[in-house]
Amino acid sequence: MLVKECVPPVNKFVSRTHTCGELKIQNIGENVQLCGWLEYSRTKKFLILRDSYGSTQLIIPEHRIDLQEMAKNLTFESVLSIEGKVLKRPKGQENKHMETGDIEVEVKSLKVLNMAKSTMPFIIREYNKAKEDTQLKYRYISLRYPELQKNLRLRSDVIMKIREYLIRECNFVDIETPTLFKNTPEGAQEFVVPTKIPGQFYSLVQSPQQFKQLLMVGGFDRYFQIARCYRDEKPRHDRQPEFTQLDIEMSFVDCEGIMELVENLLAYSWPEESGELTVPFKRMKYEDVMKLYGTDQPDLRIPQQLIFHLCRLTELIDHSILKQNLKMEQNENLEVYALVFSQKHNSFTTSIKDTISKLQRTYFPSVKLIQTKIPNTSAITNIIEGNVQQKLNLREGDVLFLACGEKVHTQSLLGKIRLEFANFLENKNQQIRTSKNELLWITDFPLFSFNTETNSLETMHHPFTRPHSDDLQYLTENPLKVRGLHYDLVMNGFEIGGGSIRIHESKLQQEIFKMLNIDESPLMHISDALESGAPPHGGIAIGLDRLICLLCNTKNIKNVIAFPKTMAGRDLMSGAPVPISEEIKKLYHIQTVEIK
Amino acid sequence: MLVKECVPPVNKFVSRTHTCGELKIQNIGENVQLCGWLEYSRTKKFLILRDSYGSTQLIIPEHRIDLQEMAKNLTFESVLSIEGKVLKRPKGQENKHMETGDIEVEVKSLKVLNMAKSTMPFIIREYNKAKEDTQLKYRYISLRYPELQKNLRLRSDVIMKIREYLIRECNFVDIETPTLFKNTPEGAQEFVVPTKIPGQFYSLVQSPQQFKQLLMVGGFDRYFQIARCYRDEKPRHDRQPEFTQLDIEMSFVDCEGIMELVENLLAYSWPEESGELTVPFKRMKYEDVMKLYGTDQPDLRIPQQLIFHLCRLTELIDHSILKQNLKMEQNENLEVYALVFSQKHNSFTTSIKDTISKLQRTYFPSVKLIQTKIPNTSAITNIIEGNVQQKLNLREGDVLFLACGEKVHTQSLLGKIRLEFANFLENKNQQIRTSKNELLWITDFPLFSFNTETNSLETMHHPFTRPHSDDLQYLTENPLKVRGLHYDLVMNGFEIGGGSIRIHESKLQQEIFKMLNIDESPLMHISDALESGAPPHGGIAIGLDRLICLLCNTKNIKNVIAFPKTMAGRDLMSGAPVPISEEIKKLYHIQTVEIK
Known part of the structure; x- marks a missing residue:
């Protein structure tokens, strides 16, 4: 049956009539059905019922001794379903700090859907007082904390807006690329995944870099993906072993095109509650920003x-x-x-x-x-x-x-x-x-840096970055003078994205590989692709976890991820990672080596 | 700078004025700029330029010997950028099979953006004649084939519609859950991922089942995710080691609610070109469908x-x-x-x-x-x-x-x-x-089946499925009589989804674990979550690769995935999986065991 249009989105397909966050003066007299968690109760008569959308005060009438008896035995955080009538709160008892503070619901029937144990690790309202380890271990309870609810909903909203802009306004195609792939020469440490073929491993992708370029070669001239990526890097406070990036690539584009796209995209997706955003963003050259601020991620606030x-x-x-x-x-x-x-x-x-x-x-x-x-x-x-x-x-x-x-x-x-x-x-x-958001493009990065320890050239970003056309002349003689067509996006002192125009000519790519001492053989598919009709192309990747942090005005990345791991990569809820059976090891032809 | 509204979405931020698929009679006389791949040329004068959106015939004027010389040396699949004027094709030379068949573009300037090598493995038009291994090895060329372009764009469109319906029309929240997790007792073979902690492994999730239930406990009462999942199962023609499912879970819902949601969702997202869809879907009980069709995935066409x-x-x-x-x-x-x-x-x-x-x-x-x-x-x-x-x-x-x-x-x-x-x-x-799509719900599955080899009960779906309330009485005495609150969705003879109302009471869950001989200890977080205020909840997972196959009317799952692997799990393009260095093995404390 096609759903009736009159049901509000949030209540479609379920039996409640309202959420716990919406009843107001205008609902007085209505019979309602609410579902939620018992947040608080006092004197067997007043209950606070909470769901993802807010809280509502319930009142049990004097004469309903049966319901009062039930209420007495309820543990906090038990799940209830109630039917009742919306009443105006008695004068003087309104609560201005509560969205539903003008009303209360007189309970006519009460059903305990699931009783919670009486020994909860912490009270939701006091989530912030719990130790982080406890918060993480009981993440399924922590998630009820209104700030986490708000953050994850904002995350969903922003990502939806990003998709809308890219697909509806700019005709991009959302394409999923594999995560089980091959180790990348250069780049971050990648997780490996043993297979049933002895000695052969996948690597979990650190980014869809190769795939996005190959999609350009394949004619998908406007690609994006909200991509899961994996890096097994040193523990850091704002790092997770898996993270999410907004990955964008276009053909027939230059730096200007990508930067304009991103400015328009962020302007479209920006949540009102995250403060002002001025478009276009400021721009500075790497050389200048280093000279003035001593960092390529300056906080212009x-x-x-x-x-x-x-x-x-x-x-x-x-x-x-x-x-x-x-x-x-x-x-x-x-x-x-x-x-x-x-x-x-x-x-x-x-x-x-x-x-x-x-x-x-x-x-x-x-x-x-x-x-x-x-x-x-x-x-x-x-x-x-x-x-x-x-x-x-x-x-x-x-x-x-x-x-x-x-x-x-x-x-x-x-x-x-x-x-x-x-x-x-x-x-x-x-x-x-200052309170205004400061977004800044950094451009004109050097293509290479010189590692004095290894006495060799290194890429400032990655080996697929295209040299600035004006600087191609210096490539052999004075490579450190060559600028890359790379751009970083900095917000309030944090790098939130970076990208570049890529090399689309096979010959130039091979030259750069050679200069960087990169063995081309594991990248033969890239070289061949560039010879098979690769269009000029470029793109960007934006770190979504970090961006959402800034939009939510939180410093802790764990506050914008549903099930984060500790800095050491452990999931305190399930205990992962864990030992596996000898049988499984045998299946994958591996053995754990003792530490010497 | 905010982009001008007058630029069509597909050309925003790039310099072309039109795609190769859109010029018509009404564009005659316009000066245009096109970018694309040289699909074909003849007599140095006629070129066919192709991009993702179609093909356009270019004509080089008689007097432009310079351009003719250039054209002569162009290899097929080279990338060109041209400027020219739209002309009406001479009478009799129109091509009714081509969207742009009424016009041609007289070239004024031609720029070779990237010359393709002359030895391409196959011609795009003859993609279907190439061996599958060749198609996969040169996937970046194959992707230019119009059918693959169409399929992947339809996939992107359908998934966007799904998101729109769930978020905009039903207030769902899109939440990302981890893929690096812990091995699941029961269920499919999972890939393992060694960590830097000796002997400890993540497992790649086979589905977000645990997380979606924990999100319900955490108060996110309407969750969905387009989720990447991993299974290391036996090679099968329609199976990939990683795949994508639409994962949905709701609180305070019953079977009816989920089924109605899915019917409305598919009706909303259904592409016109995929044929008729009738809502509501048919329904049959497992017992009846087995009796009539001998399968729980009958093809009612x-x-x-x-x-x-x-x-x-x-x-x-x-x-x-x-x-x-x-x-x-x-x-x-x-x-x-x-x-x-x-x-x-x-x-x-x-x-x-x-x-x-x-x-x-x-x-x-x-x-x-x-x-x-x-x-x-x-x-x-x-x-x-x-x-x-x-x-x-x-x-x-x-x-x-x-x-x-x-x-x-x-x-x-x-x-x-x-x-x-x-x-x-x-x-x-x-x-x-018949040509009409046949969608069918299968309900009233038995909760358990009996494995005569191991002489033990097994779950028909997974151990979190809730028994039918009417059948709880049989749980101890006659468990095979107990129906589960499970529903499968079948389309044209293929199972495209399945889900259930889950167990939300800790006690019942423990009883089911016991009956199934499942060690509860690795699932303590689930048991604890059910004791901590778990709402009644249920959901569904829909296999997107399969669904998109059916919508695209293709039988080969590789035709709806950008970079598929072979049946044996190999990426023929990059060669993955591959051997890894001893250094990396050491980092993860593993050694490859010789086969005996």
């Missing part, structure tokens, strides 16, 4: 009036003075950068100083860092005289950081100090960041 | 006027005669069924007879099968006299099959014969099946 950006001093400083004062080895690649915190921030305590010193020692031991308060009395006075003094416009009370070393490290150290200081101030309840 | 259904004779036949004539052992569970092919089918050749004999010998050796033509002269004459003769209404020329044995085997054998015969006739170009 930190205003420069409050915390100034980095300042390059390399050419203003006499390197011999530097050498003398900082005891640096002579090195023509030496760069000097300054970062000044104005005297307004007179909160430069020992704790932040310690954090900064530790940062330098742990991550940038090769960079010399000087920290001083103006007026300074130390040996560096002569460094910061004249031009430098003028450029930095130092004033009494300012705190100055001077860093000297290899370029990227020097920039990065000061960039991290800048961020640490902003966070430090915010933790002290000083409002630093 | 085979009309009974042409091929009659099975006929139960057990009670009409004197078992002593049976015993004597068929040399069956005495067995009170013996069933006798007949299947009659009317004399109209005088095409009962040796080949179909052989097929049937083989069927019986291979799959149903315990069933006695007699085949005879009326009037028969064999020893069974006395069996089919009197009542039987009357019931079957046998006429001269009819072919009669009489099967005798254990109930399900007897029914199944005749069911398979019925189907074989229908296929046989269709292969001989006799139209048997």
Whole structure:
């Protein structure tokens, strides 16, 4: 039977008449049927029934001793179905903090659908007080917490909007690609999956990169997928062994095309409650962003009036003075950068100083860092005289950081100090960041970086990124000068996506493989595909878990995933991963090796 | 920049003005830019340019010797970008078989975006002539074949419609659940994934069954997911190691609710080109469908006027005669069924007879099968006299099959014969099946079956299926009499989905585990969840690969999957699965065991 149009979407095919979040003044007098969880009860008469959509107060009439007896024995979180009549709450008893706070439902019949045990690990309202391990172990209870309900529903909404935009507004095709594939040369550590063929393994894809390019070769000129990806990387707070990315690829497109598409896509899908979004996004070149912020993921919500950006001093400083004062080895690649915190921030305590010193020692031991308060009395006075003094416009009370070393490290150290200081101030309840969302494209990345340890070229992103046409001339002679047609998308200081125009010519691809020392043989299908009529193409991947985190304004990625694993990759609910039987190992021709 | 509304969806963010499938009479005189693949060329002057949307004829003007020179050297499947003017084709040269057959585009400029090699493994138009291995190896070329383009686009469309219906019309939430999980007791063979913790493995989920139920416990009362699932089962023609199912679960619902939802959902998502769909679907009980068709996946497109259904004779036949004539052992569970092919089918050749004999010998050796033509002269004459003769209404020329044995085997054998015969006739170009789609719910399955080999109860579907309330009384005494609240959805003779109302009470679940000899300890989280306020709930899973096959009217599942694997689970394009390095094995503490 075709469903009647008059039933609201949320109640189609079930017997309730309303959810627990919707009854209002205008429903007074109606007979309703509700289903939900007993959140709270008092004096056998008042019950709070909760479902995914809200809570409703139930009242058991004085004369219904039978129902009062039932209510007395109900455990919290038991599942109930009730029928009753909507009443206006008595004057003065309205609850403004409750969507349904103007009404209550007088219970006529009550059915216990399932009694909950009396020893629940935590009360839903106090979810936040439970230890994370407990929250994860009892995830099926945690999910009732309104914030998690809200986040996962917002996730579903945003992803649906993304699909609508891509399919309905832009004629993209949603195509599923395999996850059981072959190990990728380069790239992240991939999980392996043994097969019944002895010694042969699938790898779980770290992204649909190869497939999306092959789809372009196959003529699907506008592809997307909400793709499950897998990486077995080192544990990190915001990392899960499996994650989801919005994967997009187009043929006959240039950087501009992809960036415009993404801007329009996000503008279309942006939830109202996630704050303002300005389109088009800002754009900066990698070189500039590193120079100013010491990171390629700058948080532009930190205003420069409050915390100034980095300042390059390399050419203003006499390197011999530097050498003398900082005891640096002579090195023509030496760069000097300054970062000044104005005297307004007179909160430069020992704790932040310690954090900064530790940062330098742990991550940038090769960079010399000087920290001083103006007026300074130390040996560096002569460094910061004249031009430098003028450029930095130092004033009494300012705190100055001077860093000297290899370029990227020097920039990065000061960039991290800048961020640490902003966070430090915010933790002290000083409002630093503006509330507006800051989205930023980073472009003009170098195609390669140079690994001094292995003495070899490495790709900054992946080996399929197309070099900038203007820079093809440098490919052999000066590869580090070659820019890639790559773009990263940064939101509020986090990278949420990245992509590139890809190499579509077989010859160029082979050359890049060679320069990167990548064995082409496991990638023969790619080389052959590029020879078989590959259109120019490019795309992007957007990390959905991270994006949804930012849209939900939560820092913990576990708050936007239904069943997350711990940092160590364990599912505390089921205990996975677990030992498997010898029989299964035999089936897959594997044996566990003892650790020596 | 927000995109201009006037650009058609398919051309947004790229520089072409039209696709190769859309230019018509009304475009004559327009200057256009097209991108595509060179499908064909002749006399240096006529080119056919193809993209995902169609083909367009290009014409190079007489005086453009430069372009003619270029055209001469182009290989088929090279990627071109052209600018030109739309002209009306000269009278008599229109092509009615081509969407763009009324026009041609006079080329003004031509750019070779990527030259294809001259030795392509096959011509796109002749894709069907290539061997399947070749098609799969060069999947990135195969995908250009219009039928594959059409199928994958239809797949994307149908899935989008499904999402729209569930989210927009029914308030469902799309929730992603993990694929790296723990091995399931019971169920299909699951792939295992070693971790960096020695001896501990994830399993790839065979379905989100546990998660969907836990989501219900967690208060998400309307969940769905287009879920990737994994099974490492025996190779079969229509089976892939990874596959996709539409996974649905609801709280506070009964069988009716789920069935109505699915009917409305399919009606909403049904593509026009896939033929008629009648809602509501037919319904039959398991008992009845087995009795009539000898299968729980009957193809109702085979009309009974042409091929009659099975006929139960057990009670009409004197078992002593049976015993004597068929040399069956005495067995009170013996069933006798007949299947009659009317004399109209005088095409009962040796080949179909052989097929049937083989069927019986291979799959149903315990069933006695007699085949005879009326009037028969064999020893069974006395069996089919009197009542039987009357019931079957046998006429001269009819072919009669009489099967005798254990109930399900007897029914199944005749069911398979019925189907074989229908296929046989269709292969001989006799139209048997009607063209209307036949969707059918099968209900009232038994909850358990009895495995005579292990002498133990087995679940007909899975251990979470709820017993029919009316039958709870038989649970201890006569469990085989208990029906499960399970429903299968059958389309045109194929099971496309199945689901059930689940057990929501911990006690009942434990009892069922015990009856099925399932160790509860790895499922403690399920038992605990059922004790923590689990609502009554139920759902369904629909096999999307199979459904899309039926909608695309293709029998080969590889025709609706972008990058399918062979029956043996191999990706012929990349070669996966492949050996992995010793280093990786060490990382995961595994070793390959030699076969002895």
